[in-house]
Amino acid sequence: MLSSCDSIRIFRHSAPYINAHRGKTFVLMFGGEALEHANFANIIHDIALLNSLGVRLVLVHGARPQIDQRVALRGKPLRFSQGIRITDKETIESVKDAAGSVRAQVEALLTMGLANSPMHGSQIRVCSGNLVVAMPMGVRDGVDFELTGLVRRVDVDGINDHLNDGSIVLLGPVGYSSTGEVFNLAHEQVATQAAIALKADKLVIFSESDGLMNADGGLIRNLDRHLLQGLLTNSADDHQGHSLLSAVAESLDAGISRCHYISYHQDGALLQELFTRDGAGTLISQTYYEQLRQASIEDVGGILKLIKPLEEKGILVKRSRELLESEIEQFTVIERDGTIIACAALYPYPDQDMGELACVATHPDYRGSNRGERLMQAVIEQGRRAGLRAIFVLTTVTGHWFREQGFIPADVEALPDGKKQLYNFQRNSRVLILTL
Incomplete structure (x- = not known):
């Protein structure tokens, strides 16, 4: 009750x-x-x-x-x-x-x-x-x-x-x-x-x-x-x-x-x-010209083009083509007429039943139409299927948006041990966690 x-x-x-x-x-x-x-x-x-x-x-x-x-x-x-x-x-x-x-x-x-x-x-x-x-x-x-x-x-x-x-x-x-x-x-x-x-x-x-x-x-x-x-x-x-x-x-x-x-x-x-x-x-x-799907190696160029402006502004951590190619299976994308207009990645930490949501990006021309929310729901479903109990995100700029999606502010100590050791205190990213 x-x-x-x-x-x-x-x-x-x-x-x-x-x-x-x-x-x-x-x-x-x-x-x-x-x-x-x-x-x-x-x-x-x-x-x-x-x-x-x-x-x-x-x-x-x-x-x-x-x-x-x-x-x-x-x-x-x-x-x-x-x-x-x-x-x-x-x-x-x-x-x-x-x-x-x-x-x-x-x-x-x-x-x-x-x-x-x-x-x-x-x-x-x-x-x-x-x-x-x-x-x-x-x-x-x-x-x-x-x-x-x-x-x-x-x-x-x-x-x-x-x-x-x-x-x-x-x-x-x-x-x-x-x-x-x-x-x-x-x-x-x-x-x-x-x-x-x-x-x-x-x-x-x-x-x-x-x-x-x-x-x-x-x-x-x-x-x-x-x-x-x-x-x-x-x-x-x-x-x-x-x-x-x-x-x-x-x-x-x-x-x-x-x-x-x-x-x-x-x-x-x-x-x-x-x-x-x-x-x-x-x-x-209804998505006539858009498809939400798991990324493939053919999407690497499109993802790089999408995230580059955000990397230049310091909003996203820079990723090389080689790194992105090795991690492409972690990505989910929204494709519209052959163009990647949104992406997000989920990196699991199975030992602690947690996952990191990272590299969340939407093309400026396609913001404001719930695409970020659709992408978020897809990642949440992926986390649930993997048996994760929570998803965390590190962000310097878009913390308010993640809070609107149900994420709760947390301390660095709440992160999995593997991520805690790699936390960049100079970047001073905010930690937010969503319980699944």
Whole structure:
């Protein structure tokens, strides 16, 4: 259980994120499975908190398990082709029934205001309606999907009117046509098209897993569009997983700068993801022309060109080409159109479970766009994978920036023995440490 001091510290550290998110538009997407989970009431509380902090929220819910239940109750078979539900006139009644029931459930939870609950005192308006215009999916590979549809248009003005009034907008897996028909839609597509049309600042996806996983089953905390493609290709046999990854990819390609992939099982995952440095799930960022990767021997010239001006100013310790070539495996770089625009190195001291962050540099033309933070997160993940308990940095000029990233000032005595012996007292670098 957190002490009062820990709670205050966490609250203080969340302040920059509160300021950054206020007035921004977030689209939150969750399937029908999330609504049936015991933790969904906590997710609603966190959504209400976001609303009270001035975040403009569009919620998009699915209803697949609820539709399946109602189709079964009607004694009808579940019909799918290519992983997509075939919606005939009888099935659409189950769709409307399920979508309406789920919508009512969400609206009721957002209205709850018991004195002993986190919702006490909240006055939340939830708006929905004919905000999604649909069209039929038609015939694919000889299969008529009947009343299964696609998003034709999202009523951006209507949604923004509700958001500007401080309301939460709730969208479901149904859309309406100009001919008065109701279509069954994939909630992933509704969320994606809503985020793109609204030019949302974030798309947040609630999923079964804690986030996106690597081949070893470990959580991937940060991912860019380039690396996402590999996961997307490998997920082809998992229709639901592929649909979620496709939603992320399409959103990033259309200009949504950040997507978040979190678990609906984990209590507080939404708040942890949005208001802490480490997050709770996977952050997927938009990097069309940039790639964050481990450096190779071909990058030596680019790194030397990047760090030379900083070495001349005394900000960085000088490194020869020979030294850099021998240490290149310690470096992580950001490459843009073939040019190294940022770099950082991590030198491990495994005997004391520590590592040194060094040679952190960003090209002057590309500062101020969170590249340093992305590089920092990559190095932190590298340190964690190596089993390090802390990372330290020696700096003469940029100590304030490292403190903003969570580093704490320390004495020279806190350094590993090997580094302590090499410390240059004439240079008098500040020591800062980040506990992993």
